Amino acid sequence: MGEVEIEIEIPPYFLCPITLDIMRDPVTLSTGITYDRESIEQWLFTQQNTTCPATKQPLPNLDLTPNTTLRRLIQSWCTLHAVQRLPSPKPPLTLPHLLRILSQASLPHLQSKSLQTLKSLASDSLTNRRCIASSPAPAFLASLIIAKSSFSDDALSILHSLHLPESALKPLSTPAFVQSLTLVLQLGTYQPRVFAINLLRSITEIAEPSLLISLKPELFSEIDNMLKDKDISRKEMKSAMKVLIAACPWGRNRMKAAEAGVAAAVVDLLLDVVDKRECEMMMMVLEMVCQCADGRSELLGHAAGLAVVAKKILRVSGAATERGVRILHSVSRYSATAAVLVEMVQSGAVAKLWLVMQVDCGAKTKERAREILKAHARAWRTASCIPNNLIS
Structure with missing residues (x-):
């Protein structure tokens, strides 16, 4: 006969209310409820909660008091029932x-x-x-x-x-430290570069404008290199995007990003991206960079530039559609040569603008689409790509 397994019932007060596992390092909140230290720290400090998970009461303080009596009881119980004894936690x-x-x-x-x-x-x-x-x-x-x-x-x-x-x-958040992290991006091996771009993301998200407008062109060149690196992870790619999103509301930084080649790198990424949030971030970066002449030139110089923008309109989210129409608006207003107008037809951009007029896309987005269609109505009517009554 095979051995009969005997289930050992664990006293419920040995279990963490969050994970329902035996507590390794029990600590007690001001509400009197005891949790495993790792779990409650995640709840309080990583997830930024200010209530007790069990009672939902607001916490007057976030002090964690070690429950040494309970820890000893748990260890004694483990020894008595031949359960692997939990090691004593290291003092903080x-x-x-x-x-x-x-x-x-x-x-x-x-x-x-x-x-x-x-x-x-x-x-x-x-x-x-x-x-x-x-x-x-x-x-x-x-x-x-x-x-x-x-x-x-x-x-x-x-x-x-x-x-x-x-x-x-x-x-x-100082120029000297940002420049040092940029140097790591330039000269460092893979892992230090990963650490550097993640720190740069955190810094630029909280930095003062004076720091952001002083960012060096080398930083944008290194971000461009990271976006083109096939070995870079999605997490680090998003960190690079967030640095650009924080930096590019300033016109000088848009020019630095455009001169570094960021627009073409983002278009290449957009060709394969499937994640909604990633696509929205890329469209946001592209829209900001296309507010300067070099950015628009780079977009139009890419064989798939207008086509990929048109493809994302009405297929990803309202935010992506709005950014896509903004990009086309910039191109239409400042870079609308005869060749570009033909490409807007061939890439499907004009057809997408027509569809934007037919669905619920928000008043401002529709107004931009209408403005683009009106501005070049004669050229596109000649090409028979929009109906005569659309912009009447």
Whole structure:
């Protein structure tokens, strides 16, 4: 006969209310409810919730008190029932301990060891990462990157792992640090480049206009290279797009992006993109870049430029349709040579504008479509591509 498996009933108060797994490191909120530390930290600090998950009560503070009595009970129960005993959690990092590590890291002969210790502590828990992020550590790590230290890759890796909040990113939002990250994009290996573009995304999303308008052309050239890199992941591609979205509301940056070749790179990506959000981001970037002459020239110089814009209209979302019509409006208003008008017919752009007039696309989008059709009515009537009563 085979062995009979005996199910062991786990006391319900050993289970985390979020994951329903045995708690490894039970901590108690101000509401009196106990959770596993990792789960409640995700709820509070990663998902930015301010209520108790079980009671839905607002939390007057986000203090987590270790429930050592419950942890001992869980460990004793595991031993009694021959269940693999859960290891005692490591004590969370304290600020005095962290400051000692940073003091040692300033000494050349201890720098490597100290950075490895910091990296290990950051990987241990969200509590440790929050402690590091709220300390002088980010500024110290950034200084190593700016100084092109031999340990700058380690510093960059740690900074990236911290997922810095806005309060910690603000002091790093300086031209010197942005230029250092740009240099990593230019000269770094794959992983440091990934870390750099993700940090640049976070910084540009919260940066002051004075920083954004001072971005160097080299940054846009490196972003263009990343968009053309077949090995880059979708996450990093989206980070590159978000840097452009943050930077390109300023006219100078549109010109820098256009001169770097961003429009052609985005068109190439649009040919294969299937994700709705990614497509909307690409159309947003293309619309901004096409507000300058070089951007429109690059779009029109691409064999699939107008065709891919026309294809996305009415097929992805209202936002993508609006951006597509804006792009065609810029082309029609500022770059409408006879050859371009013919291409708008052949690419299906004019037919899409006609369809926009027939469906619910928003008043402003329809008005732009009507303006394009009216502006070139005679040329397109001659080509018999729109009905006579459409723009009457």
